Amino acid sequence: MSTGWSIYVIVLVLANLAGCWALLSWTKRRRPGDPKPEDTTHVWDGDIREYNKPLPRWWIIGFYLTIVFSVGYLVWYGGFGTFPGLGKWSSAGEHAADKARHDAILAETFAPYAGRAISDLAGDERAVELGRAIFANTCATCHGSSAQGAIGYPNLTDDIWHWGGSEDRILASILDGRQGVMPEWGTVLNGMGGENAVLSVATYVRALAGEVPANDYFAAQGKGLYEGVCVACHGIDGKGNQDLGAPDLTDGYAMYGNSLESIMETINRGRHGVMPAHRELLGETRSRLVGSYVWSLSNPPAGATRQAENQ
Structure with a gap:
């Protein structure tokens, strides 16, 4: 936000707060010629009367306190243009803190799989399950939920690899993408x-x-x-x-x-x-987990292959 826009926002906010205060002060006053609080000219159903009584004092004080609270809130959380606020709070900062907290949880979850070979991870049932979940969330849009691809998107369940089906080439494809x-x-x-x-x-x-x-x-x-x-x-x-x-x-x-x-x-x-490259999005460990799932699809265990043939 430029300095000019910041000044405009500050003036607009202060003008609104001052206007609320002035309006409240003006309307609560009694003026010469106003009917007395006991006077009324409106009667309904014989005994329901509308009087000209002012608002209760606690109600008026509540309005003033609301304005004071608003000023304090804007000063603390930064509601005056580019002024960051005394509390130094920002939605971007809160998002970063939440992300850091969740990243720490993810790092702890994925730590046992860091640096392990894709073929090794493919033999770990938990690793493959995590890889399947990451695949469903990230890769299924193009390759399909069953990883069998579509027109223009390769089938990852067969043994045909245009860029190579070795562990290193699969990992390179995930991390850095291909064109x-x-x-x-x-x-x-x-x-x-x-x-x-x-x-x-x-x-x-x-x-x-x-x-x-x-x-x-x-x-x-x-x-x-x-x-x-x-x-x-x-x-x-x-x-x-x-x-x-x-x-x-x-x-x-x-x-x-x-x-x-x-x-x-x-x-x-x-x-x-x-x-697309997924290095920034997934990082190496999660990319290895996705690779382990893809590897398991095209390199099923020998026992699973024999079982499928017998069926």
Whole structure:
């Protein structure tokens, strides 16, 4: 708040308080010509009379005390512009104190899990339960309550990881986020191979995943275009590059859909997927707990895997 606005607020507050005091003082006085307290001209139901009696003194004193209390309150809690108040109270300070108190409680709760490996935490039932709760509160908006993702959001329950599924890479994804950029290649490819270039490359991509025969006409046409443009990120064999977040095109999974139309849309217009960084929001220990929950989804214990297969 600027000095000018601060002065304006102070003047406005004092004017209102003075106005209340003056109004109270003015209305409680009797003036020449006023009816006597016993006089009345209003009678209802024969015996109900309205007199001109003043308010009780205790009531008037109560009003004055209210004004005095208001002044004291504003002086103590800082109600005069930028004046901080004698009590140095502020809503921001109270919020900070509450946050510090709750942070201390959280720190005590999470202290046993600090610095532990994600795979180690994944074997701790309590740690996984905490990770599940944090996931539901923070990550489920994008990845879904079951962590199976959606169009544009990866499924965290399988073994397909565009940025790598090791403990360190999972933790890095949570802490510092990821940005996956697929450039727009439609214009470039059409300039190289004509109007069917994007269709041909998309078909070849589907052939890499076994969705269409390798000898398909469009797939054969797209192979050369793929090797001229796409290999830089996805590799000659289509296995991708986890350092770049370039997906493996041979596993049959496409985050934005593996239909021909969807793949063509990706090639034509590109994609820009963002995983926000959670280092500031969660801190390392809570990120490790979330990582342990995610790890447990894609790396279930051997006993749990056998049980699921038997069912």
